[in-house]
Amino acid sequence: MRERKLKYFKKLLLNGAPSMLGFIGALIAPLLWIKIAFVIFAIGVYVFLSYTQVAAMIDNDDFHERIGASIEGLKQAGLVPKSIRVNGKPIDKE
Numbered sequence: 001m002r003e004r005k006l007k008y009f010k011k012l013l014l015n016g017a018p019s020m021l022g023f024i025g026a027l028i029a030p031l032l033w034i035k036i037a038f039v040i041f042a043i044g045v046y047v048f049l050s051y052t053q054v055a056a057m058i059d060n061d062d063f064h065e066r067i068g069a070s071i072e073g074l075k076q077a078g079l080v081p082k083s084i085r086v087n088g089k090p091i092d093k094e
Helices: 001-026 031-057 070-077
Strands: 084-086 090-093
Touching: 001 031
Parallel strands: none
Antiparallel strands: 084 090
């Protein structure tokens, strides 16, 4: 259990690192265009890291269990759609 918490803590630090680097770089850079480049680079790294983590979680079959959601509870609450429409045409989920 401790190893899992440490793993998620490291991921949070990894997500925060680009923001910190962009902020520090923007503070110490002498020219405006370098400051802007630091911020754009930090945003790009953050988006890339977030996208890869989300893709890995969605790829995992037990994703809904790890975040504490229950499919049965969502069905009882009526949050799972019974039919899907695309361009006004119904599509069966099965």
